[in-house]
Amino acid sequence: MTTSGTAAAPHAADGEAGIVVDGVRRAFGQVQAVRSVSLHARAGRVTGLVGPNGSGKTTLLLMLASLLAPDAGSIRIDGIDPVADPQAARARLGWMPDALGAWGTLTSRETLVVTARLYGMPKAEASARADALLAEVGLVELADAAARVLSRGQKQRLGLARALVHDPRVLLLDEPASGLDPQARIELRLLLRRFAAEGRTVLVSSHILSELEEVVDDAVFLLGGATVDPARVEAASRRARPWRVRLAGADGAAAVDAVAAALGVPAESVGVDRRDVVVSLETDEDAAAALRELVTKGLDVVEFAAAQGSLERTFLDLGDGRPPQAAPGPPASTPPPAAADESEATS
């Protein structure tokens, strides 16, 4: 995956497929929710929207979904301006909100049929479409259960099915994986990949960066209501990242000296996390060299892996609030293992 270049191209041609956002601002009273967002989510790719709480992700998605008008800037959905021609934009958009408002007394099937009818589908077609979608999101057994009795994860699936009712070309998903069980997450991932393969545009926001990492082609970082400059993202992604090393038959505390000695670094710069030793390495090339070194020195390496996904690391680095032009941190500054633990706990 690439984290660079996606936030560029603000002046793409109007007719271009995908989502093109240029210099969008939106305030609610005194609160400037979105200050300056420019991005290009390309057709045929899954684009991740990453940012901390309150960074303006949902506000941005509401504007893309034609529900909110931007104060300034322009939005193009497959070349259509949702402010000038919301109807045309809505025909192409599938929107899955973060909190699904389900009509409590309606069954899952009815919910989908009603939505299809609101998109102008004839009755028979709407009914067939509802059944197909229920099968796709795995709600067939609950087709005739009132939406009120669905669990959170089941509601998420219903929300996804509802967003897909009219076979949209552009899919906007706000935290789609929250509340889903592992099986459903895998299915969601496959579905999004299939969508992208069909040449559609998928924009997905999520806090679960490890999940996002496995599905997105591009990522857009949002901080304080503004898209992060690609150069800054690039810089953040170049910073040293922690790698986990596990030796056969030795727990972290026992292995730390051996690993430090093998790599020729002071033992204090190497962290311990439960069974693993955590070393800080800057690039993939450094990691490859370190692994070669460990194996050559005869250590029984059974696991050698990045402790953080690159999205997660970039996100955390950006979140530190360092100025964009700051040089990458000193190589020796190993992120404390506890931090890696914490970020995993949130996923």
Next chain:
Amino acid sequence: MSGQRLGTIVGLELMQRTRSVAWYVLLGVFALLLVIVTGLSFLAWGGVAAPGGAIYSTIVYITLLLIVLVSPTLSGNAINGDRDAATLAPVQVTLATTSEILLGKTLAAWITGLAFVVVALPFLVIATFAGGGALTTITVSLLVLVFEVGIIAAIGVALSGILSRPLFSVATTYLVVMALVVGTVIAFALVGFTIRSEVTTHYRSLDWEHYSGDTYPCMPGDKPSDENPCDDVELACGEWTTSTHEVPRFDHVWWLLAANPFVILADATPTQFDSGGYPRDLFGQIKFGVRAAQQPPDLEPSYDDCSPMRQDQQPTPREIIDQSTPSWFVGMTLQLLLAAGLLWWAWARTRTPAGRLPSGTRIA
């Protein structure tokens, strides 16, 4: 505006309403109230020759009253309630337009309110068989009832789109409806008493001090006879006296009552009169009251005992009603303007992509 999308929104609303138990309980309570009211009106109007019209009008009025009391809760949170439940945005993001959503919700609330009229129908049939209101009375009063249910539904839906808190918009709907029902009457009374005119009464009596007969003096031009045993003396006329007092001018403010739903119902319905020219039902009595308020008071009345007795009689209610201006279409127009204006405001507030949002509003 697409019929299919409109129909879908109406269907969606009705599906949700008809699946709640509370709704059937409400209809049941309503039916029970009507049983009691019908029974009581049969007792109350038992002494009248043809009580059908009276009973019929009582039941229609009670139905209107209950609808006025219940309707705001049926429509007063249509938009903002959905927004709170996060079910509005998923509809707005489809091809359904803001007008379709507003109109669909209004129609659904209207149909829901009409369910109360349907429950009242058996009782109206009973009243009709009990001595028969006229067909025109039944038709027109039912049409007005249907119209009023629609107006209240529209006001409720509109206010729910204008105000962001469901509780507040339901309360405001009640206030607006009560302004029409009670407020118009209060305004009518207060403004009518505020605009006062001075009445100058002239009076001349006979010079009784110089009369000493046993009976009474003949009026000028009368001759004593067996039927009229007056004294054939000419009494001198006394002096003219003048007194003044103030009267309220309800004839200037009668139109304030026009927008009252109960007045519209009464005013629009053709009245059945008895042989004395008195209305037979509640509608007619209220209509007479409103129409009588149109009559300007006589500001310079003079009473002269010296001139022969004038033969003018009080006009009957029938004559007053026939001579006065019908106000129901003025009232209906005012209500339509109010509902349409509020709906337009709600449309501007609910439109997407939303520009300025009312404070405290979440779009989704």
